[in-house]
Amino acid sequence: MDLNYEVHGTGEPIVMIHSPGVDMREWKYIVPHLAQTNEVVIFDGRGAGKSPAPVEPSDFVNDVLRLIDHLGIEKATLVGHSMGGQIATDFTLTYPDKVKKLVLISPSLTGFKYSSEFTEWMQKVNSVAPDVEKLVEMSLSGPNYSITMSSPHQGFLYEMTRHYMNKVFTEWKNFEIIWPEPPAIERLHEIKASTLFIQGDKEWEDLYRISEHFKQVQSIRFIIVEGADHMVTLTHPEKIVNYIDLFLHQG
Template sequence: MELFYEVEGNGVPIVMIHSGGVDSRVWRYMVPGLAKSFKVITFDGRGTGRSPAMQEPTSLVEDLRKLLEHLGLDLVTLVGHSIGGQVATDFALSYPSMVERLVVIAPSLTGFAYSQEFTKYIASVNAAAPDIARLVELSLAAPIYRATMASPHRSFLTEMHNHYMRRVFTEWRSFEVLWPEPPSIERLEKIAASTLFIQGTIEWPDMYNIAEHFKRVPAIRFAEIKGADHMLVLTHAEELADSIRQFCYS
């Protein structure tokens, strides 16, 4: 298995898929609590943390499938944050028999048309390349990081972001991610797994529009964490772990 992964605990397997701009260390505050009840698998997505760099167009969904096969797991709960939520959603649609429960935390969504506000922000960050310090500064200045950057987690998030940006601009040879077709936004009503959608209240307006689309999932419930921003996996780890635990036992 090419991807770096770690397994903690015993019981029903939960696979955690991290967001962009960080690596699997982002789950460090959630794993200990969850591992008391579940077998928790965390991994560094391709090009992040201790996993190999992107060298060619890559399917993150197929990377996940290969990891589960390597671990001998044929039925799991997926927990995905941001783009990790996008991967989890696409995986649940591509391999429905392998996903018992789906938890998406402030997810992105294939096929979703993002707002001009968001696309302008992304363009302004990308324009700073290859100045790593400036890329990190602009990226973390977004309003969706306001609570985290005012918290004790500021330095940890900044360090992970720096590590990610350095790898992207010194090691990656491809930036193309391959996604299943048709895009998941057109197929959400086909998700068979029981689903939990969690978000904070400090988010892009786009997140609320994505939540509206997820209402088409047949078996879904929604949870909102007041005062949390996009990195609620750091600032509200215990509350998130409790929500996941209750969802899995419901």
């Protein structure tokens, strides 16, 4: 296993998949609490943190499979944030027998068509590449980070994002991603795992449009965290822990 990972605690396994632009440290306020009752696996996604940069097309779903097989985990609860939620969703659709429950935090979604407002914003951000400092500043100036960037977590988020951007422009050799077909947006009704969907109330409108698609999931509960943006994992970890804990231990 070439990915950098950590295992905390004992009990039924939880595998946590971080957001793009950061690394597994985004879970640092959440893991100590969940690890009191569960085995918690966190890892740096390919190209992030201390994991190797991609030199060929990335298959993030297969990376999760290889990790849990390496650890001898037969079935786990998946917790995914942002694109980590997209990975968790695709993994659940591809390997349903390996997923006990599913927790999605402001997920993206394979096959979703983003609005012109969002795509134009991303083009504006990317236009300052390869200037890493400008990229970080532009990325974190979006409305979906406004609460975090006005909080005590501003410096930590900035440091993680800068580390990620530096790695992208100095180490990455390939930027292609392989996703399962057909796209998840066409298959959400197939998800049998009990699902918890968490979002802050300060997000891109597209993320709320994505949440509407997830109403196709047979057993799903939606929670909005007031006063939270996309990095709710940093600003409201106690609430995230409480919601996940209740979800895991309910029938």
